[in-house]
Amino acid sequence: MSDRNDRYSTRISNMRASEVRELLKLLDQPGIISFAGGIPDPALFPTDAIQQAYNDILSENAGAALQYSVSEGYRPLREWLAQHMASLGVDCTIDNIIITTGSQQALDYIGKLFISPGDTILTTWPTYLGALQAFNAYEPNYDRLTPDGGNTTPDEYKKHAEQAGGQVKLAYLTADFSNPTGETIGLAERSKLIELAHDLDIPLIEDAAYRSLRFDGENAPSMLALDIKRQGDIDKTRVIYSGSFSKTLTPGLRVGWVCAAKPIISKLVLIKQAADLHSPTINQMVIHHVAERHFDQQVEKARASYRQRRDYMLQALQRYMPDGVTWTKPEGGMFVWMTLPEHMNGAELLAKSIKEIQVAFVPGGAFHADGTGKNTIRLNYSLPDAEAIDTGMSRLGKLIKLEMTAA
Amino acid sequence: MSDRNDRYSTRISNMRASEVRELLKLLDQPGIISFAGGIPDPALFPTDAIQQAYNDILSENAGAALQYSVSEGYRPLREWLAQHMASLGVDCTIDNIIITTGSQQALDYIGKLFISPGDTILTTWPTYLGALQAFNAYEPNYDRLTPDGGNTTPDEYKKHAEQAGGQVKLAYLTADFSNPTGETIGLAERSKLIELAHDLDIPLIEDAAYRSLRFDGENAPSMLALDIKRQGDIDKTRVIYSGSFSKTLTPGLRVGWVCAAKPIISKLVLIKQAADLHSPTINQMVIHHVAERHFDQQVEKARASYRQRRDYMLQALQRYMPDGVTWTKPEGGMFVWMTLPEHMNGAELLAKSIKEIQVAFVPGGAFHADGTGKNTIRLNYSLPDAEAIDTGMSRLGKLIKLEMTAA
Numbered sequence: 078m079s080d081r082n083d084r085y086s087t088r089i090s091n092m093r094a095s096e097v098r099e100l101l102k103l104l105d106q107p108g109i110i111s112f113a114g115g116i117p118d119p120a121l122f123p124t125d126a127i128q129q130a131y132n133d134i135l136s137e138n139a140g141a142a143l144q145y146s147v148s149e150g151y152r153p154l155r156e157w158l159a160q161h162m163a164s165l166g167v168d169c170t171i172d173n174i175i176i177t178t179g180s181q182q183a184l185d186y187i188g189k190l191f192i193s194p195g196d197t198i199l200t201t202w203p204t205y206l207g208a209l210q211a212f213n214a215y216e217p218n219y220d221r222l223t224p225d226g227g228n229t230t231p232d233e234y235k236k237h238a239e240q241a242g243g244q245v246k247l248a249y250l251t252a253d254f255s256n257p258t259g260e261t262i263g264l265a266e267r268s269k270l271i272e273l274a275h276d277l278d279i280p281l282i283e284d285a286a287y288r289s290l291r292f293d294g295e296n297a298p299s300m301l302a303l304d305i306k307r308q309g310d311i312d313k314t315r316v317i318y319s320g321s322f323s324k325t326l327t328p329g330l331r332v333g334w335v336c337a338a339k340p341i342i343s344k345l346v347l348i349k350q351a352a353d354l355h356s357p358t359i360n361q362m363v364i365h366h367v368a369e370r371h372f373d374q375q376v377e378k379a380r381a382s383y384r385q386r387r388d389y390m391l392q393a394l395q396r397y398m399p400d401g402v403t404w405t406k407p408e409g410g411m412f413v414w415m416t417l418p419e420h421m422n423g424a425e426l427l428a429k430s431i432k433e434i435q436v437a438f439v440p441g442g443a444f445h446a447d448g449t450g451k452n453t454i455r456l457n458y459s460l461p462d463a464e465a466i467d468t469g470m471s472r473l474g475k476l477i478k479l480e481m482t483a484a
Numbered sequence: 485m486s487d488r489n490d491r492y493s494t495r496i497s498n499m500r501a502s503e504v505r506e507l508l509k510l511l512d513q514p515g516i517i518s519f520a521g522g523i524p525d526p527a528l529f530p531t532d533a534i535q536q537a538y539n540d541i542l543s544e545n546a547g548a549a550l551q552y553s554v555s556e557g558y559r560p561l562r563e564w565l566a567q568h569m570a571s572l573g574v575d576c577t578i579d580n581i582i583i584t585t586g587s588q589q590a591l592d593y594i595g596k597l598f599i600s601p602g603d604t605i606l607t608t609w610p611t612y613l614g615a616l617q618a619f620n621a622y623e624p625n626y627d628r629l630t631p632d633g634g635n636t637t638p639d640e641y642k643k644h645a646e647q648a649g650g651q652v653k654l655a656y657l658t659a660d661f662s663n664p665t666g667e668t669i670g671l672a673e674r675s676k677l678i679e680l681a682h683d684l685d686i687p688l689i690e691d692a693a694y695r696s697l698r699f700d701g702e703n704a705p706s707m708l709a710l711d712i713k714r715q716g717d718i719d720k721t722r723v724i725y726s727g728s729f730s731k732t733l734t735p736g737l738r739v740g741w742v743c744a745a746k747p748i749i750s751k752l753v754l755i756k757q758a759a760d761l762h763s764p765t766i767n768q769m770v771i772h773h774v775a776e777r778h779f780d781q782q783v784e785k786a787r788a789s790y791r792q793r794r795d796y797m798l799q800a801l802q803r804y805m806p807d808g809v810t811w812t813k814p815e816g817g818m819f820v821w822m823t824l825p826e827h828m829n830g831a832e833l834l835a836k837s838i839k840e841i842q843v844a845f846v847p848g849g850a851f852h853a854d855g856t857g858k859n860t861i862r863l864n865y866s867l868p869d870a871e872a873i874d875t876g877m878s879r880l881g882k883l884i885k886l887e888m889t890a891a
Contacts, residue, residue, distance in 0.1 A: 140527075145735045181759070210758035329552065331762075351592065
């Protein structure tokens, strides 16, 4: 039986197993200390509030909660989100918001809307692996987005894209505490990126999955808020804001949202209608019930917990890592990004690390659309506790030192 | 800003609003008697069992229920489904099963896996509107599948597809109590369709959304079961079985599944991973909890209720419809399909019907990939009660008679 075509089929079979999948496999092995995941600590889930929400909703409104519903999403949740977006400086109405089944789905639908085979997507090196996986289904090429300088002009981007057989169709990035680097893009760079999107007449996806998890430093305005300031009206902006409750409330209910200009939202609603009708009704009602009552305090709880673990991680890295290894100092989110000496290979280090010191992480090459970054690794600190962080980094530091000496 | 391309953009803007959407809009108008929906009666939802399931799961297993999980789905639910499929004569393992966010999502992912722009999909005229919507995103052409005869040979199908600029890539149909016609495909026709799929070397999607809702007559074997008989092994079959809990337990949790040969399932898992990571964890656990304890009795309850309404509907049609109007006599499912005299137009009748007699239904043209079927309408009986059915059909019969006389 023939699939869509050979190119696509190859692409699918080459897709990497997701980090979650890998993590779950690794956790099955006894004794592994894992920094591989990108998943929240389940101890932080607002379980009681969620249970209360299910009981309230099923006692009072079961017929609606268990029935089909509309593709754009549960109206009270969209109203809550319009308020939430307003608190980020984004003046919008519910018609600027669609609910998705997690923010991963938003990336899939955005790829579906904008990308034809051969078109070009601009993204940072490295970038979120899941975004590459979602976009790859639409067979794009990638060109490098360089927020902090770089001197590719809009015309050069266009030329590259034409040479690759398509057009520049969108830009994608995480502005706050990115997965995988933990880094944040400064205000001046945000403005430059928005200019670029307008110059190229393309949408710019602002993946805001980690935005609420700032530990210290000052909030940079959302790129959508900046674009609204520039344009005077959300419906004239180029930024597509992709949000998620996965890192603040719970990922297991799979509730995310997109906030953008109405013409984009109305097309995403049609795409969603054709692709899965709507996100589960009761999940949206539960998220609304919990967000309305507990969002701020839940975010505070998560921030406090992850801030402490970030501190443990940075202290342990300082203590145990040899000279020649560098790492980011994230102001929020879940990840530290480590750069090893140039001759070292993160994937080879992982194989040794699991076998010899029972420590897991994600090699950085997978996050690079061009296959570079082999000497980088991603370390997650949202799940391991203080002791695991200390023991893990102590072991990893020794292994890296050994490898550096051996080379 | 330019979308994927103009053709796709036009296609999106031409997509019809879903039946659910239409129904919800109509229900907002006071006094409308609606036969437009295709949605289950919420009075049948196993609300208590579902509430019990949420409480049990959140009390005993909240960490897992609210966390990320694997793309192929919750293992105990896949095990339950392997047993369920065995009861339909489908000998399979959990590796033949993936959980999807409703069966609509299965259609989207199958389109994504198999269809390139210009390829041909074989489907019945009429067919499920949502399938056309899901597949249209991948820009296929359609050719007509004729289960009960027709004399298009495999070579002719191939030739048509080549002339249309692609290849025949899949066939799609609902074998049992189809949406929209309520009709069921006989055993001999099932075998012929399986031969055709093998001759053309294409997958054949068996949409089994309504399969459990048989009221009378004898169960025809699932097409997947027949193909296993032919091939001796599910992993050598061409049939992709798409199932759903939406019509038996609840649609609001959005849980469906696909059962097929392993090579297909493993590709769908990669597609799902890239497209939304996984279906909501807790929804899968709740469906498993309820299915394990109440599936059979729930199916019995739904069958009894819908059988009675089917009977009311057929009696009312018999009583009120003028000569020259014909309709199907479904042995299960949720729909009766009515054929009006050739000169009449279902869409025009709907407009008059809503305005003059406050009765809603779905015009049949939308279910035809080639735009024919203008003189047909779909009547749903799963939601209206006996009185609504009698009043609605009495009014509709009079209106049709008037229209026939006027013409």
